[in-house]
Amino acid sequence: MSTQDEVATERSRTVDSAMVPRQFVVTASRRDTRDTRTLELRALGDEPLAFGSGQFTMLSAFGAGEVPISISGDPTRPEVLQHTIRDVGGATRALVAASPGTMLGVRGPFGHGWQVADGRGSDIVFVAGGIGLAPLRPAILEVCADRASYGRVSLLYGARTPEDILFGPDLRVWARDHDIDVEETVDTGPHAWRGRVGLVTQLVARVAFDAAHTLALVCGPEVMMRYAAQALIHCGVTADRIRLSMERNMKCGVGLCGHCQLRELFLCVDGPVLSYDRLEPLMTRAEL
Ligand SMILES: Cc1cc2nc3c(=O)[nH]c(=O)nc-3n(C[C@H](O)[C@H](O)[C@H](O)COP(=O)(O)OP(=O)(O)OC[C@H]3O[C@@H](n4cnc5c(N)ncnc54)[C@H](O)[C@@H]3O)c2cc1C
Numbered sequence: 001m002s003t004q005d006e007v008a009t010e011r012s013r014t015v016d017s018a019m020v021p022r023q024f025v026v027t028a029s030r031r032d033t034r035d036t037r038t039l040e041l042r043a044l045g046d047e048p049l050a051f052g053s054g055q056f057t058m059l060s061a062f063g064a065g066e067v068p069i070s071i072s073g074d075p076t077r078p079e080v081l082q083h084t085i086r087d088v089g090g091a092t093r094a095l096v097a098a099s100p101g102t103m104l105g106v107r108g109p110f111g112h113g114w115q116v117a118d119g120r121g122s123d124i125v126f127v128a129g130g131i132g133l134a135p136l137r138p139a140i141l142e143v144c145a146d147r148a149s150y151g152r153v154s155l156l157y158g159a160r161t162p163e164d165i166l167f168g169p170d171l172r173v174w175a176r177d178h179d180i181d182v183e184e185t186v187d188t189g190p191h192a193w194r195g196r197v198g199l200v201t202q203l204v205a206r207v208a209f210d211a212a213h214t215l216a217l218v219c220g221p222e223v224m225m226r227y228a229a230q231a232l233i234h235c236g237v238t239a240d241r242i243r244l245s246m247e248r249n250m251k252c253g254v255g256l257c258g259h260c261q262l263r264e265l266f267l268c269v270d271g272p273v274l275s276y277d278r279l280e281p282l283m284t285r286a287e288l
């Protein structure tokens, strides 16, 4: 067999094994908001799932479907796989309903993540909208675990209403124990709400960071990410230091099926996290 054939065979083996779900058991399910829950999973008699911040798995509820879901847990504790899931349709409803003891299928981890360590020695600005805080949580935990290596750290977080704010206890711990400037805002709040109302993108101009030495990580609805990137650029952050996590329909997760194609990019392998200098020309285009 030629070296080329050997490489092709090895690649085909790797792809084949990436298509086979491993069995995980739900060990805990926590309600975060009215439509969102965080599941804790453990691998059945197998290696834990080591992952990088910003990676995702293809998560399946047997009989209901398989969907891409970001890992929301702590990368230093791979033995506990955490996923935070919003119920929007058939598969996510079945996943959110999975109680402790339920078996789920997991493929992955897949994709290119935040690479937050590139921000060591700089200021970090996290910008999250809605469920977008879930894919950012591992990166925030990574910064907290090595806080002295980073400069000023801000987290700007926007939710639809106060009841939709995710990870409330975490937000308080990050602000109190890890010197993170946590700024929250909601689209609409009840009379009793004493916090901010308005767009998360408006918070960019309110926090202190050294634009020339800042890494910005942004996750949320695409339109919000575009405005956040523009606000950061307006403040002087360069497009190559702004990273966004992109969502597209995904099926294989390994660059085979083309579902996630965005012009020359396959977001399941080239992304989901990409820098804004690569994304900006593509972001106004509809999914191919
Ligand atoms: C890389 C990646 C990471 C993701 N991480 C998370 C996560 O951490 N938590 C989470 O709750 N969801 C996440 N999603 C979105 C999740 O995959 C979709 O909500 C899910 O596929 C919907 O499937 P469904 O069968 O429940 O609903 P469907 O019946 O397929 O769809 C219900 C509604 O959701 C919309 N929808 C479907 N897929 C997407 C999508 N990919 N993005 C936006 N809208 C979609 C549909 O247009 C429809 O309006 C992620 C998606 C990607 C690509």
Ligand code: FES
Binding pocket: 249, 250, 251, 252, 253, 254, 255, 256, 257, 258, 259, 260, 261, 266, 267, 268, 269
């Ligand atoms: S999901 Fe199949 S190529 Fe990306």
